[in-house]
Amino acid sequence: MNRTSPVYNLNEPLIFEQSSPGKAAYSLPPLDVEDTPVEEILEPGLIRQEIRGFPEVSEVEIIRHYTRMSTWNYHIDLGMYPLGSCTMKYNPRLNERTARMPRIAMVHPMQEAALSQGNLKLIHRLQECLQELTGLDAVTLQPAAGSQGEMVGILMVRAHHEAQQRQRRYVLIPDSAHGTNPASAAIAGYQVVSIPSDSSGRIDIRVLRERMNQDVACLMLTNPNTLGIFESRIEEISRIVHDQGGLIYMDGANFNALMGYARPGDMGIDVLHLNLHKTFSTPHGGGGPGCGAVACRDLLAPYLPSPVIERDGSGYRANPDRPHSVGPVHAFHGNFGMMVRALTYILTCGGSGLKQITETAVLNANYIRARLQEYFHLPYPTPSMHEAVFSDKTLEPFGVKTLDVAKQLIDEGFHPPTIYFPLIVRGAMMIEPTESESKAELDAFVDAMIRIYHRAREDADAAHEAPRLAKRTRLDETRAARRPVLRWTPEEEA
Amino acid sequence: MRYISLTPEERQLMLQAIGVEKTEDLFESIPVGVRLGRPVDLPEPLSESSLLADFKAMARKNACGDDFAYFLGAGAYHHFIPSVIDTLVSRSEYFTAYTPYQPEVSQGTLQAIFEYQTLIAQLTGMEVANASLYDGASALAEAVMMASRVTRRTRVLVPEALHPNYRKVLGTYTGNHLSVTSVPADSAGSMDPETVDALLDDRTAAVVVQSPNFFGVVEEMEELGRLAHRRRALLVAVTTEALSLGLLKPPGEMGADIVAGEGQSLGLPLSFGGPYLGLFATRDRYKRQMPGRLVGQTVDRKDRRGFVLTLSTREQHIRREKATSNICTNQGLCALAVSIFLSTLGKTGIRELAEQNLKKAHYLRRRLAGRLVFPGPVFNEMVLRVDDPESLNQELYREGIIGGLPLGTWFPSRRDQMLVCVTDQNTRRQIDRFIRVLQQSRVTV
Incomplete structure (x- = not known):
C-alpha cells in the first residue's frame, strides 16, 4: 500500500x-x-x-x-459537525490567544492570592456573567466536565435535604435524558426513577404527578430536552416538584437554545450545570478538557464546592472556609484555561451577540428540519429549537439504517449527527447545526442527506459499504471489545 | 457578529422555507411567563483589540514564571516544555475535533490515545491505562471507588502525607458510601508498614500510598503491597509528580494494583491549576472495572489495523445508573500533549530530566540539611523548618522568588515548616539566592 x-x-x-x-x-x-x-x-x-x-x-x-x-481527523475547521446535544460550534482563535498569555497561563495555583489577582478576577467575572445568563445567584467553575458538574449539583441537592433533617431516596429522570444523569445520581447515592415522555416528546406530567412525593429529592431535567423540544409546562412542573419539597436540577447541555430568551432561574430551576465547551465555544479537543460550571439559587449556595472565588474590599480571594460545602471535586480551581476562553467569548459577543447566537442556532436547526422532513421521519412533530431529531423509518423498507446514513455522510464530506440517541427514538439521528454554519453549508448538508435518501431506494448495498473515502472502512467494534488490545507490546513479548 | 455567517436576505429565505414570519416565532414554545423580557445585562461586544487590552490589564495583576523563580510545587510543577507540543496541539485537526465516536474519521485522535495508553502503562509499570481522567485528585477518587467495586468492601486507609486537596476530593466523591481512615506519617515522613498492618482489616478495600508523598518523601511501597494483599485489599498508588516515574521504580514493579496520578508535569503548563490530566492505570485482570474511556485496536473490513473506543458496556450511555463511573469524557487534548511530551523526551530524555530534578533538589538539601524535617529520600520536594514561612515568603518575593508552601494552613502542628520544590527550571544561581535569603532571614532552627 x-x-x-x-x-x-x-x-x-x-x-x-x-x-x-x-x-x-x-x-x-x-x-x-x-x-x-x-x-x-x-x-x-x-x-x-x-x-x-x-x-x-x-x-x-x-x-x-x-x-x-x-490528517485522519474530521474537525470543525473542516466543515459542519452536526452532533446533536454536543454544540460543535466554531472555536474562536482569540480564545486561544488569551488562554496562552504567559502572565495568565504560567501562574501557579497555590501561589498567594495577592500574586494572582488577575486570574482570580477573571474567574470572578465569568461567574458573574453566568449568573446573569442563567438568572441564578451563585456559580462554581470548578467541575472539569458536564458529568462532574452533574455530580456536584446532585450532591448539593443531597446536602440541602440533609440540612432539612430528612434525607430522600429518589431522583426522577425523564427517559430522554443523557446517560450521565442517572450515573451521577447513582454516585450521589440516589435511586433513579424514570419518567416517560408523552406523545409530544415532553415530560408526561400525569406520570410526574404520580411519581412525585416526599421521598423524591429532585427532578433532573434537560430543557430544551434532548429532542430539542422546550418543556413548555415548566412552570407547572416546577410547582409539582417544589410543592412536595423537591428540587429541580437542569442539565444545561442545550443552553445554546436559550441565551437572551429565557433564564433557568426564572423557570424555577434550583441548580444546573453548563458545558462551557458547548455553549461558550471552548474547543472539544478530541474529547476534553471541558468545564462543567454549576449555577444555583441562594438556597443551595452554601453547599457549592470549595473554594469559591469571592471579592471583598482588598480584592479577590479563594474562600476555603465554607463549612456546609459538599467539598471540592478538583485539586485546584478546575480547568482554568477553559474559563479564560469562555470569558473571552462572552465579552467578545456581548449580551446582544449571545442572543443573536441563540437566535441563529435555532433558525439553522429549524431550516434543516423544514428541508429534511419530507424525506426523513420526524418522530415528534412538536416545534423544536436548536436541534431536530429524525429517525430512519422512511429508509426501513429498503434495509437502510441510521448507521448507514451516518457512514454515507462521511463520504459526502460531513461528520455524522449524534445517532441512536435519545434512546426513546428508534434509529435516532439528532442534528444540531449551531449558529456557526452558513446557509450554503446547511444546504450542502441537506442536499447530501437527500442524496443518501434516494440512494437507499436505488442501491442499498452501496449504503452498507460506506464509508469508502475515509482512512478506514467500518471497524470491527465487536472484536475490539471481545479481545481487547489496549496497548502496544514489543514483538518479542506479544 | 463575526462568528455568524448569515445575511439578512438569507435569514428571510430560511424563515420562508420554515414557514414562519420572523425568528421570534421559533421561540413560541417558551411560555411568556418565563421569557426574559429585557436585554441581557452584559457589556456591549468588545473588538479584538479592546478585548486583548482588557485581558492584558488583568494579566498584569499576576506574578508568573516569566518574572519569578518558583520554589513552589505541592501538586503543580514548573518543568521544561518542548516547543513541538504547542505547535502540534494547536492543529485544528486535534483541538477542534470531538470525541472519536465515528472512528473512520477520527483515526488521528484514536491512534494518539492508543499510544498515550501505552506510554502511561510503560511509565507506571502497569499493564493497561485508560484514556485519562480529569486530574490527579479525581483519578485517586475513581481508583478508590474501583478498589471498592473489585473487593466489595467499603473501608480505605489513606496516608497523612496524602495531598490535602486530594484527600478532600476523595471525601467529596466517597463520603456517602466509603469510610476513610488516616495513617499517620512516621518520623521519616513516610507510611510505616507496622502501623498500616495494625489498621488493616477484612473490611479494607484499599491501602492508598502517595509517592513522592505530600512531604516530598519517596515511599517504599513493596511491603505495603504485601500487607494489603495478605488481607485481600488492593494497593492504590498515587503520585502528584509524574516526572518522578522517569527515575523512580514504578508502582507496577512494587505490587500496586491501581495507579492514579497527576500528569501535569509531563508537558502541561501550570495554567492556574488546569486543565491538567488524571493518570489511571491498572492490572489487566481489572480492565473491565476501570472507569473512563478506553481505546482498543481492531481491524476494518479490509483487515487493516484501526482503533476504536471500546469496552463501552462499562459506560453510562449504555449502563446509565449501573455504570462503573459517571465520567463521560477525558482530557483528550491534555493526553495528546502528554503523549507528545513523552515521545519527545523519550527513553533517555525522561531519565535525564528526572535526574536533573533529583540532583538540583539534592544540591539544596545538602546545603540546608540542618533544616530538614524528614530524613526520608526525596525526589524534588522537601519540608524545611523555617521560623515564619509567611514572612520568609515576603523576603523571597522581594528577591524575585516565589517561595514554598507554608504547611501550617493544612497541618496546624507544622506552622514552622515549608514545603519547598526544586525542578529543572531552577538554576544554580536561583538556588543559591534562595539559600542566601533563607540563611539571612531571622530564622531560628
Missing part, C-alpha cells in the same frame, strides 16, 4: 514502531550543580531500570508523526 497520497497520509506506524536507539528529539541544558551519581542519592531499590519500549525518535519524526495522524 502507498504510504502517502497528495491528500492525506494513508498509513503511519505507531511511534513505538519508529523508534531506534540513539535518536532523540529533545535538548536539555547541562546540569549546573554537582553531578552526584543517582545511586549515591537514592537507595538502589528505589531506582528504576530503563523504560522498555519507550520511544526514541527525532524531532522531525515527532512533527511528521502527529501531523500525518492529524
Whole structure:
C-alpha cells in the first residue's frame, strides 16, 4: 500500500514502531550543580531500570508523526459537525490567544492570592456573567466536565435535604435524558426513577404527578430536552416538584437554545450545570478538557464546592472556609484555561451577540428540519429549537439504517449527527447545526442527506459499504471489545 | 457578529422555507411567563483589540514564571516544555475535533490515545491505562471507588502525607458510601508498614500510598503491597509528580494494583491549576472495572489495523445508573500533549530530566540539611523548618522568588515548616539566592 497520497497520509506506524536507539528529539541544558551519581542519592531499590519500549525518535519524526495522524481527523475547521446535544460550534482563535498569555497561563495555583489577582478576577467575572445568563445567584467553575458538574449539583441537592433533617431516596429522570444523569445520581447515592415522555416528546406530567412525593429529592431535567423540544409546562412542573419539597436540577447541555430568551432561574430551576465547551465555544479537543460550571439559587449556595472565588474590599480571594460545602471535586480551581476562553467569548459577543447566537442556532436547526422532513421521519412533530431529531423509518423498507446514513455522510464530506440517541427514538439521528454554519453549508448538508435518501431506494448495498473515502472502512467494534488490545507490546513479548 | 455567517436576505429565505414570519416565532414554545423580557445585562461586544487590552490589564495583576523563580510545587510543577507540543496541539485537526465516536474519521485522535495508553502503562509499570481522567485528585477518587467495586468492601486507609486537596476530593466523591481512615506519617515522613498492618482489616478495600508523598518523601511501597494483599485489599498508588516515574521504580514493579496520578508535569503548563490530566492505570485482570474511556485496536473490513473506543458496556450511555463511573469524557487534548511530551523526551530524555530534578533538589538539601524535617529520600520536594514561612515568603518575593508552601494552613502542628520544590527550571544561581535569603532571614532552627 502507498504510504502517502497528495491528500492525506494513508498509513503511519505507531511511534513505538519508529523508534531506534540513539535518536532523540529533545535538548536539555547541562546540569549546573554537582553531578552526584543517582545511586549515591537514592537507595538502589528505589531506582528504576530503563523504560522498555519507550520511544526514541527525532524531532522531525515527532512533527511528521502527529501531523500525518492529524490528517485522519474530521474537525470543525473542516466543515459542519452536526452532533446533536454536543454544540460543535466554531472555536474562536482569540480564545486561544488569551488562554496562552504567559502572565495568565504560567501562574501557579497555590501561589498567594495577592500574586494572582488577575486570574482570580477573571474567574470572578465569568461567574458573574453566568449568573446573569442563567438568572441564578451563585456559580462554581470548578467541575472539569458536564458529568462532574452533574455530580456536584446532585450532591448539593443531597446536602440541602440533609440540612432539612430528612434525607430522600429518589431522583426522577425523564427517559430522554443523557446517560450521565442517572450515573451521577447513582454516585450521589440516589435511586433513579424514570419518567416517560408523552406523545409530544415532553415530560408526561400525569406520570410526574404520580411519581412525585416526599421521598423524591429532585427532578433532573434537560430543557430544551434532548429532542430539542422546550418543556413548555415548566412552570407547572416546577410547582409539582417544589410543592412536595423537591428540587429541580437542569442539565444545561442545550443552553445554546436559550441565551437572551429565557433564564433557568426564572423557570424555577434550583441548580444546573453548563458545558462551557458547548455553549461558550471552548474547543472539544478530541474529547476534553471541558468545564462543567454549576449555577444555583441562594438556597443551595452554601453547599457549592470549595473554594469559591469571592471579592471583598482588598480584592479577590479563594474562600476555603465554607463549612456546609459538599467539598471540592478538583485539586485546584478546575480547568482554568477553559474559563479564560469562555470569558473571552462572552465579552467578545456581548449580551446582544449571545442572543443573536441563540437566535441563529435555532433558525439553522429549524431550516434543516423544514428541508429534511419530507424525506426523513420526524418522530415528534412538536416545534423544536436548536436541534431536530429524525429517525430512519422512511429508509426501513429498503434495509437502510441510521448507521448507514451516518457512514454515507462521511463520504459526502460531513461528520455524522449524534445517532441512536435519545434512546426513546428508534434509529435516532439528532442534528444540531449551531449558529456557526452558513446557509450554503446547511444546504450542502441537506442536499447530501437527500442524496443518501434516494440512494437507499436505488442501491442499498452501496449504503452498507460506506464509508469508502475515509482512512478506514467500518471497524470491527465487536472484536475490539471481545479481545481487547489496549496497548502496544514489543514483538518479542506479544 | 463575526462568528455568524448569515445575511439578512438569507435569514428571510430560511424563515420562508420554515414557514414562519420572523425568528421570534421559533421561540413560541417558551411560555411568556418565563421569557426574559429585557436585554441581557452584559457589556456591549468588545473588538479584538479592546478585548486583548482588557485581558492584558488583568494579566498584569499576576506574578508568573516569566518574572519569578518558583520554589513552589505541592501538586503543580514548573518543568521544561518542548516547543513541538504547542505547535502540534494547536492543529485544528486535534483541538477542534470531538470525541472519536465515528472512528473512520477520527483515526488521528484514536491512534494518539492508543499510544498515550501505552506510554502511561510503560511509565507506571502497569499493564493497561485508560484514556485519562480529569486530574490527579479525581483519578485517586475513581481508583478508590474501583478498589471498592473489585473487593466489595467499603473501608480505605489513606496516608497523612496524602495531598490535602486530594484527600478532600476523595471525601467529596466517597463520603456517602466509603469510610476513610488516616495513617499517620512516621518520623521519616513516610507510611510505616507496622502501623498500616495494625489498621488493616477484612473490611479494607484499599491501602492508598502517595509517592513522592505530600512531604516530598519517596515511599517504599513493596511491603505495603504485601500487607494489603495478605488481607485481600488492593494497593492504590498515587503520585502528584509524574516526572518522578522517569527515575523512580514504578508502582507496577512494587505490587500496586491501581495507579492514579497527576500528569501535569509531563508537558502541561501550570495554567492556574488546569486543565491538567488524571493518570489511571491498572492490572489487566481489572480492565473491565476501570472507569473512563478506553481505546482498543481492531481491524476494518479490509483487515487493516484501526482503533476504536471500546469496552463501552462499562459506560453510562449504555449502563446509565449501573455504570462503573459517571465520567463521560477525558482530557483528550491534555493526553495528546502528554503523549507528545513523552515521545519527545523519550527513553533517555525522561531519565535525564528526572535526574536533573533529583540532583538540583539534592544540591539544596545538602546545603540546608540542618533544616530538614524528614530524613526520608526525596525526589524534588522537601519540608524545611523555617521560623515564619509567611514572612520568609515576603523576603523571597522581594528577591524575585516565589517561595514554598507554608504547611501550617493544612497541618496546624507544622506552622514552622515549608514545603519547598526544586525542578529543572531552577538554576544554580536561583538556588543559591534562595539559600542566601533563607540563611539571612531571622530564622531560628
